[in-house]
Amino acid sequence: MNLTNDDIVARKLTALAHPVRLAAIRRLATAGPDGVAAGKLAERLDMAPSALTFHLQKLAAAGLVESRREGQFVYYRAVFDALLALTDHLVGACCSESENDCGPRCPSSRCE
Structure with a gap:
């Protein structure tokens, strides 16, 4: 079965669709690499x-977090490339088909 990019994104969003997992990913993101x-x-x-x-x-x-074992401890870290790719997929082309700017946080180069 070949998964489309939208299928992969949907799986990632499904994994995030729980308050505990959202809180965990935020904590892992603040913890750094x-x-x-x-x-x-x-x-x-x-x-x-x-x-x-x-x-x-x-x-x-x-694919949003990775783990490693150090002795008796298991460390988890956010996979920043996967998280950034997810947000880019969702809003990376914002206002690309519009004549109007969508705001200062728009990642589209023409909106800068």
Whole structure:
């Protein structure tokens, strides 16, 4: 089965479609490229580590987070390229077919 770009984006958005996963991805994004230990992330999100692991696995399956093991700890980090590609897919062509500028945050070069 060949997936279209829209199919891939839909899978990523489905993975994000939960408040815990949105909160986790925001925390991981603020942690930067080194990520954060799963236990510390669970602490910051005020939830059980086992429940958080379920959500992190959903995000990892969608390619939005990655993990690495260091001794007894598992660290998770946001996959920034995937997150930025997702937002670019959604709004990267904003106002490209319009004569009007859509605003100062428009990523389209003609709107700068």
